[in-house]
Amino acid sequence: MAHRPKRTFRQRRAHSSDSDGAEEPSSEPGAPEEQAAPGLTEEGPPSGGGRVEVAAGRARGRGPRGRGRRGRGRRGRGRVWASSQRAAGAAPRAEGGSRVPESRVVDLSTDEERETPHSSESKDDQGSSSNNSSSLEEEFSSIVNIPDSAFIQAARRKPPRNEETSEESQEDENQDIWEQQQMRKAVKITEGPGLDLSYSSELQTVKKFDTSISLPPVNLEIIKKQLNTRLTLLQDTHRSHLREYEKYIQDVKSSKSTIQNLEKSSNQALNFKFYKSMKIYVENLIDCLNEKIISIQEIESSMHALLLKQAMTFVKRRQDELKHESAYLQQLSRRAETSTNESLAVDEKTQWILEEIESRRSRRRQARALSGNCDHQEGTSSDDELSSADMNDFQKTQGDISQDHKKIFEDVHDDFCNIQHILLKFQQWREKYPDSYYEAFISLWIPKLLNPLIRVQLIDWNPLKFDAIGLKQMPWFTSIEEFMASSMEDSKKEDSSDKILSTVINKTLIPRLTDFVEFIWDPLSTSQTTSLITHCRVILEELSTCANEVSKGKQDLLKSIVVRMKKAIEDDVFIPLYPKRTVENKTSPHSKFQERQFWSGVKLFHNILLWNGLLPDDTLQELGLGKLLNRYLIIALLNAIPGPDVVKKCDQIAAYLPEEWFQNSAMRTSIPQLENFIQFLLQCAHKLSRSEFRDEVKEIIPILVKIKALNQAESFIEEYHLDHLKSVIKEV
DSSP states (O other): OOOOOOOOOOOOOBTTBOOHHHHHHHHHHHHHHHHHHHHHHHTOSOOTHHHHHHHHHHHHHHHHHHHHHHHHHHHTSOHHHHHHHTTTTTGGGTTTTSOOTTOBOOOHHHHHHHHTTTOSHHHHHHHHOOTHHHHHHHHHHHHOOBOOHHHHHHHHTSTTGGGSOHHHHHHHHHHHHHHHHHHHHHHHTOOOTTOOTTOOTTTOOOOOOOTTSOOOOOOHHHHHHHHHHHHHHHHHHHHHHHHHHHHHHHHHHHHHHHHHHHHHHHHHHHHHHHHHHHHHHHHHHHHHHHHHHHHHHHHHHHHHHHHHHHHHHHHHHHHHHHHHHHHHHHHHHHHHHHTOOOOOOOOHHHHHHHHHHHHHHHHHHHHHHHHTOOOOOTTOSOOOOOOHHHHHHHHHHHHHHHHHHHTTTTTSOHHHHOHHHHHHHHHHHHHHOHHHHHHTTHHHHHHHHHHHHHHHHTTTOOTTSTTOOOGGGSHHHHHHHHHHHHHHTOTTSOOOTHHHHHHHIIIIIHHHHHHIIIIIOOTTOHHHHHHHHHHHHHHHHHHHHHOSSOOHHHHHHHHHHHHHHHHHHHHHOOOOOOOHHHHSSTTSHHHHHHHHHHHHHHHHHHHHHTTBTTBOHHHHIIIIIIIIIIIIIHHHHHTSOOSHHHHHHHHHHHHHSOGGGGOOTTOOSOOGGGHHHHHHHHHHHHHHHTSTTGGGHHHHHHHHHHTTOHHHHHHHHHHTTOGGGHHHHHHO
16 A cells, blocks of 8 residues: 655745745645545545545645645745746646646556556556456546656756755655556546546445455554654644744834834924925025125225225325424424524415314314313314315215115015024024034034125224224124023033124124224224224123134234234324424424324323233333333423423323233332333433422322332432322332
């Protein structure tokens, strides 16, 4: 009796396809097939058509299942490969065995010989067969076309056969042999010439179980082995189910993750919408500023040219007037030396200039008299008056520029020209998406975007005017401060928003100040200097608060201030020296001119020292003391007659010296640059002590004490026995 080979229900695998999905379908069809095999074996030789029906039925049923298993095994690979291979090798099996293109009729004699070594049943079947079997075989062979083993094996050895293992190949060969035996057996066991193979239910008979027939002995080892095999199969199936379950669990997790991502996709859409809107907004803002920057530069240049023209007018007029007045006085001196009574020939231009000078001085005296300012020294006025015609032209041009200034952004929406609105856009970005805001370093770009808009607000700003708006009152400054304040609320991020203000001051405001200092500022004007110092002090203090490092803009500004003051000392200071007999008369033109020029130099001396605290001390001492006091003022004092006027001048000079230079209580000697001034004070005191103005000596000692020339003051007191002045030194 032929035993069906044990089936492992393992799918025929290729190295490139070993997924769980390919293994699982093969296990389930195998179970019923195995259950059917023992029934065929244990029934023994049945009679008549019962066996034929069962065998034929199994032949019909087995073909599709076997093909289905192998077909699914092949379909386990990629679809690209399947489309190119199945047309050649697997196409004949695609229709479930309904037709076999290359099949042929089975040669029963040949099959009989092949059956002999495999089953003892074949001998009994051969002995019990009758003459009718041959006709039956012929009739059956004409009906059923069964492929031979060579065709089946050749079809199965096609690709990807070269990838199968040797063990699986042997397994398949045994399975094929068993199937062939069963098909041949189904043909040989048919009996009776009148057997109808039409599979009609009326002709089918089933052999009842004959209890007289002895069954083969039962071996417990075989049963145990079969049970173990069955258990192994079930365990394999269970493991495949576990793998499938784990796969489902992973699918569930993946689905949940996908759901979460999809739920977040709405936020991503909003994020994309926001970033896109910001991108469009910034592009439009840049386009707007690029279009308007030309107009901004033109109006800036117009205003700068107007102020520069006015400043150059004052400087040129002062220098021309100084030149003509000095030339006129020289002519007077030459005529006095020649002692001629001839009239002095003066050209019309000089005469007109002298008259214009005197006219302006008269108007200023009247204005001071009305204001009650009687303690004024001639020469300390700024002399920056304009004629009514010139003033009207200046105001008209300035008004036209202001009108053009207002029209720059008249056709622009506030979101693109209002600094507060622009900063609000970026503030919303910082609040909604802080990570991307900080990663984009927006705080470094904001000053560049605001630069043109701030320049527009600074077109009308003149830091040389006492009524100019201060830094902290400017609209752009308050907007940036509010933006920075809102940034400080987020303490988790290190924001560079505090650098926005310092960058704006460095890149926009300080260059504007530097232009005023270099081209428009008049260091001889106390009002301009005072206003400029006020604005510079506030701006530089704010800059030092925002940024610890010394900026290049600040250095450039301070350097330009020093350069401008040096130029003023060289170009505008002129103190003529006349013979004493010429200046003894205080009403003479020479004496008045000399006095005006001396007090003009003292005024510049004062304006220079007003920069104390902003410029380094050594710079101020070099400019004020080294270049102006020692070179010009002391020389003029040495040429003057000692008296109350000289003491007053010395006292005024000492009053302008910064107190911070003499706050060291351990100082007994003054700073080196004041040594010439101290020697002049002592010389003047000696002369006054021997003159009718000896009471003026007590005015000189406090001056020495103020500038920390204590040793010189004590020596002078002891020399002239001025014990009543020792209290002045003790108070220090």
